[in-house]
Amino acid sequence: xxxxxxxxxxxxxxxxxxxxxxxxxxxxxxxxxxxxxxxxxxxxxxxxxxxxxxxxxxxxxxxxxxxxxxxxxxxxxxxxxxxxxxxxxxxxxxxxxxxxxxxxxxxxxxxxxxxxxxxxxxxxxxxxxxxxxxxxxxxxxxxxxxxxxxxxxxxxxxxxxxxxxxxxxxxxxxxxxxxxxxxxxxxxxxxxxxxxxxxxxxxxxxxxxxxxxxxxxxxxxxxxxxxxxxxxxxxxxxxxxxxxxxxxxxxxxxxxxxxxxxxxxxxxxxxxxxxxxxxxxxxxxxxxxxxxxxxxxx
Amino acid sequence: xxxxxxxxxxxxxxxxxxxxxxxxxxxxxxxxxxxxxxxxxxxxxxxxxxxxxxxxxxxxxxxxxxxxxxxxxxxxxxxxxxxxxxxxxxxxxxxxxxxxxxxxxxxxxxxxxxxxxxxxxxxxxxxxxxxxxxxxxxxxxxxxxxxxxxxxxxxxxxxxxxxxxxxxxxxxxxxxxxxxxxxxxxxxxxxxxxxxxxxxxxxxxxxxxxxxxxxxxxxxxxxxxxxxxxxxxxxxxxxxxxxxxxxxxxxxxxxxxxxxxxxxxxxxxxxxxxxxxxxxxxxxxxxxxxxxxxxxxxxxxxxxxxxxxxxxxxxxxxxxxxxxxxxxxxxxxxxxxxxxxxxxxxxxxxxxxxxxxxxxxxxxxxxxxxxxxxxxxxxxxxxxxxxxxxxxxxxxxxxxxxxxxxxxxxxxxxxxxxxxxxxxxxxxxxx
Numbered sequence: 218x219x220x221x222x223x224x225x226x227x228x229x230x231x232x233x234x235x236x237x238x239x240x241x242x243x244x245x246x247x248x249x250x251x252x253x254x255x256x257x258x259x260x261x262x263x264x265x266x267x268x269x270x271x272x273x274x275x276x277x278x279x280x281x282x283x284x285x286x287x288x289x290x291x292x293x294x295x296x297x298x299x300x301x302x303x304x305x306x307x308x309x310x311x312x313x314x315x316x317x318x319x320x321x322x323x324x325x326x327x328x329x330x331x332x333x334x335x336x337x338x339x340x341x342x343x344x345x346x347x348x349x350x351x352x353x354x355x356x357x358x359x360x361x362x363x364x365x366x367x368x369x370x371x372x373x374x375x376x377x378x379x380x381x382x383x384x385x386x387x388x389x390x391x392x393x394x395x396x397x398x399x400x401x402x403x404x405x406x407x408x409x410x411x412x413x414x415x416x417x418x419x420x421x422x423x424x425x426x427x428x429x430x431x432x433x434x435x436x437x438x439x440x441x442x443x444x445x446x447x448x449x450x451x452x453x454x455x456x457x458x459x460x461x462x463x464x465x466x467x468x469x470x471x472x473x474x475x476x477x478x479x480x481x482x483x484x485x486x487x488x489x490x491x492x493x494x495x496x497x498x499x500x501x502x503x504x505x506x507x508x509x510x511x512x513x514x515x
Numbered sequence: 516x517x518x519x520x521x522x523x524x525x526x527x528x529x530x531x532x533x534x535x536x537x538x539x540x541x542x543x544x545x546x547x548x549x550x551x552x553x554x555x556x557x558x559x560x561x562x563x564x565x566x567x568x569x570x571x572x573x574x575x576x577x578x579x580x581x582x583x584x585x586x587x588x589x590x591x592x593x594x595x596x597x598x599x600x601x602x603x604x605x606x607x608x609x610x611x612x613x614x615x616x617x618x619x620x621x622x623x624x625x626x627x628x629x630x631x632x633x634x635x636x637x638x639x640x641x642x643x644x645x646x647x648x649x650x651x652x653x654x655x656x657x658x659x660x661x662x663x664x665x666x667x668x669x670x671x672x673x674x675x676x677x678x679x680x681x682x683x684x685x686x687x688x689x690x691x692x693x694x695x696x697x698x699x700x701x702x703x704x705x706x707x708x709x710x711x712x713x714x715x716x717x718x719x720x721x722x723x724x725x726x727x728x729x730x731x732x733x734x735x736x737x738x739x740x741x742x743x744x745x746x747x748x749x750x751x752x753x754x755x756x757x758x759x760x761x762x763x764x765x766x767x768x769x770x771x772x773x774x775x776x777x778x779x780x781x782x783x784x785x786x787x788x789x790x791x792x793x794x795x796x797x798x799x800x801x802x803x804x805x806x807x808x809x810x811x812x813x814x815x816x817x818x819x820x821x822x823x824x825x826x827x828x829x830x831x832x833x834x835x836x837x838x839x840x841x842x843x844x845x846x847x848x849x850x851x852x853x854x855x856x857x858x859x860x861x862x863x864x865x866x867x868x869x870x871x872x873x874x875x876x877x878x879x880x881x882x883x884x885x886x887x888x889x890x891x892x893x894x895x896x897x898x899x900x901x902x903x904x905x906x907x908x909x910x911x912x913x914x915x916x917x918x919x920x921x922x923x924x925x926x927x928x929x930x931x932x933x934x935x936x937x938x939x940x941x942x943x944x945x946x
Contacts, residue, residue: 224746231743322563330567332766332796336774337804344777344806352750356778429743430770430802434565438741438767466744473747477738478710480747 220353221470227356229446229466230363231428233459236443237370238418244453245390245410248298248309252317253418253443254436259320260286260415260422261335261431262328268338275335279423283416290415294408317436324433335426343427362424366459369417374455386410390453445488464491554588554595554870556860557602557618557627559639560853564606568796569631569654569849575838576853577601583827588861591868600624604635612638619646625871628860630654630853633712637664640677649876650677651860653889654815654852657683657902658716672900676873678880680859680892680903682815684720686932687907690813691721691789692728693931694909695759697942700786703731705757707748707772709764710737713792717763733757740765745772749779758786766793773806786944787811797845800912800923807923808914809945813907816851816889817927821935824888825858831888845921851888858887890933906932911942 239253250256260282267278301312336343339358346356377383385406388396393403425431425439442465450461465484472483558577562570577599587594600622604611611634618624619642627650629639636652641664643650652660660679666672695702704725708714714737722732733755735748752760762769769790776782789811794800800807818835829837834854835846864870867879881900884893890906897903909929915921926939 220750221746224744228744325563325567330563330571331798332568332770332802333798334770334802334804336770337801340804343804344774346778346780348780354779356775359778428771428774430767430799432565435767442743470744470746473738473742473744477736477742477748480742480744481739 218474219351221474222467223353223355224359225467225470226463227359227363227466228470229463230366230459231359231424231462232442232446232465233370233462234362234366234424235421235439236446236458236462237366237373237455238414238421239440239443240447240450240452240455240458241373241410241414241417243447244455245386245414246294246298246302246407247306247390248302248313250414251310251313251440252320252436253313254438254440255317255320255324256415256418256436257422257425257439258431258433258436259324260419261426262324262333262433264419264423265333265335265338265426268335275338275423275427279419282419286415286419287412290412291408293415294411295404298411299404299407321433321436328433330432332430332432333426334430335423336428339427358427362428365420365424366462369420370455370459373413373417377455382406382409442484445484449488449491552587552593552595554597554626554864555622555624556597556599556864557615557622557624557629558599559602559604559611559614559618559627559629559635560631561606561635562603564604566604566606566632566634568798568847570603571796571844572838572842572847572850573601573630573853575841576850576857579824579827579829579834579837579854580857584861588864588870590865590870595870604639606634608634608638611635612642615639615642616646619643619648624648625873626650626860626864626876628652628856630856631849633659633663636660636679640664640679644674644677647676647873649863649873649880651856651863651880652677652679653681653856653859653905654849655679655681656713656716657681657904658720659712661899661902663712666899674901676877678883678894678901678903680855680894680905682907683898683902683904684717684724686904687717687791687813688721688724688728689931690907690909690929691725691761693929694789694811694813694942695730695787697928698786698944700758701756702729702759703733703755703757704759704761705733705748705752705755707745707760707762707764708734708737709740709768711740711765713763730759740768742768743771745775746779748772749776749781752776753779753781753784756784758784759789760785760787761789761791763792764790766799769793770799770803773803777806782806783946785946787942788945789813794912795849796847797921797923797925807912809911809943811909811911811928811942811945812925814848814910814925814927815905815907816848816855817908817910817925817936818846818851819927819937819939820851820888820890821937822886822888822890824854825886826861827854829854834888839920848925855887855889855892859883859885859892862887890935906936908932908936909942911940913940913943 242250263282264278268275301308346354385401389403389406446462446465450457468487469480469484472479560570560573584597587596602614627643629652631654633655636655708718735751794812820831823830838846862885863879863883867875869875892903894903911928912923915924928942930936
């Protein structure tokens with residue numbers, strides 16, 4: 218029982234790591250990035266290619282890839298997201314959905330249908346563990362994932378709260394026009410935010426590839442847990458995303474204690490309960506529900 | 516109302532077309548000799564999408580088949596030219612059905628061949644059954660094909676045009692019992708079967724048989740595909756000391772499960788880890804790293820099969836070697852399976868005596884008894900008229916010999932389903 222709880226918390230940190238980029242993009246740019254999963258898999262493929270090519274550790278490869286992902290984020294913002302944001306709230310949804318299809322199929326034509334994993338590149342770390350008294354097992358990779366998740370989400374939160382760029386990002390997220398009045402170049406801020414978000418997505422993709430397997434079409438499967446973590450934790454708040462991920466992971470593991478089928482249902486039930494509670498507290502109008510989802514104060 | 520009249524118009528036209536089609540389909544004698552000598556065969560398989568691994572070697576097999584048929588197919592002294600129209604289902608069942616209809620209605624195919632998983636085979640078989648086009652299929656459990664499409668046990672077969680040869684639950688049972696007696700264990704089997712079509716069919720049919728054969732089965736219950744944590748199940752297998760493990764998961768779920776089982780110390784307890792549905796192809800095994808060594812699997816074709824392809828005359832070994840030479844990739848079991856589909860299909864066309872007459876081809880399928888790359892295909896003695904069970908052979912993924920081009924090798928460890936298949940090695944304990 219204690220072990221299941223511990224596994225649930227570790228799993229929740231993994232969800233939060235996967236959800237981090239999505240949460241950031243939504244909080245700052247007000248875009249639900251449906252290509253999030255596909256971009257994570259793209260990041261995994263790039264990191265994997267470099268790790269295999271030069272026979273280096275995936276973590277080292279990730280450090281090398283990060284600047285390129287940031288640049289790709291900048292380009293993505295300027296060429297796709299910015300344009301689609303201009304034509305209403307629905308267009309970014311459609312354009313990121315289209316982007317997901319394009320990325321999936323480009324990856325397929327380049328890498329084929331093979332299933333891959335980066336776990337073989339890190340040897341025993343993929344399945345080594347520490348045994349604690351009381352039947353508790355802590356996987357080394359799972360713990361590393363949790364540490365990275367807490368560091369990344371916490372670091373971003375501090376960055377938003379304490380640094381000038383963080384403040385500019387928050388100001389632009391609240392009201393881009395007023396932010397421009399006080400001398401903030403909102404286009405630059407948006408592009409910087411997307412660049413940061415892409416780096417976090419590359420990290421998420423790498424951990425996805427270390428923990429499980431990936432192939433060109435693996436992106437969308439991870440998206441639902443990321444969404445649930447964000448909604449449970451309250452959109453726009455990064456600490457909230459971490460807590461949301463942990464709540465989701467623990468709920469799933471408690472659900473599977475009741476029945477193996479309860480794993481996914483347990484998570485979905487908590488998700489639904491939180492959504493319903495928000496709806497209730499927010500004053501029972503769909504408009505205020507949307508506003509409550511868009512709470513951005515860090 | 517213009518709407519009503521146009522609809523009436525449409526019905527009239529449609530029935531005229533249908534009548535015309537029936538006229539064309541039934542009496543072939545008035546057709547000119549030249550037109551009668553070209554056969555069109557449809558072939559649908561998943562080349563892209565999540566099932567893309569199944570279709571990966573199909574272009575290679577198609578190239579061999581086209582080469583063998585370049586001079587046409589000789590049926591009873593008449594040489595027919597053959598066109599194979601190959602289509603990619605993109606792993607989408609709706610698209611598979613749509614492609615089948617397009618091949619039937621626009622291309623006017625005489626015969627359909629289809630392979631790999633219920634997502635491709637069932638919609639295509641249904642379209643052919645509805646349109647009255649003979650269809651032969653393989654590589655999916657025959658129970659899911661036969662009962663999954665509405666046939667009832669005890670009732671006569673409702674299918675007139677569609678035929679299927681592939682493994683079934685009984686084949687898995689025979690293979691597993693033979694395989695699991697290779698090593699001494701406590702005969703306790705931990706099973707991880709998902710709550711999906713395959714998992715539930717296996718749970719319902721295989722578990723009682725295993726219990727009758729003297730195995731204790733520990734089943735925590737069906738989990739949902741896409742589950743990302745298996746602590747509850749692993750704790751159960753550990754507390755029950757299940758030395759045999761069996762699973763039918765979708766491949767990504769198995770990778771997650773197996774690493775977690777290693778983290779929690781269950782893999783050190785397992786003597787035989789028997790996996791199905793995943794572990795068919797080398798790449799999914801390579802993705803597991805060192806945790807893949809000594810996983811037991813079951814294969815429907817192997818490069819050491821003693822049977823040559825009847826259509827091309829190429830031996831099983833040469834089929835595998837040729838694939839490795841042409842593509843640089845390791846051979847996989849789908850090569851022989853797709854080849855056997857063409858072997859059996861074209862044998863039926865030959866036996867029919869009139870490959871352009873659909874009823875004659877369907878009749879030839881019902882009487883087909885031939886040897887293909889995967890072994891004997893026999894529709895005269897199956898459990899049901901449209902079904903021919905095919906063998907499944909116990910095998911094991913082992914670390915390849917030093918100097919090998921690929922990290923893993925698949926070796927045959929038992930042959931309860933087909934004694935002609937040579938055993939390559941004794942089953943090794945997982946840990």
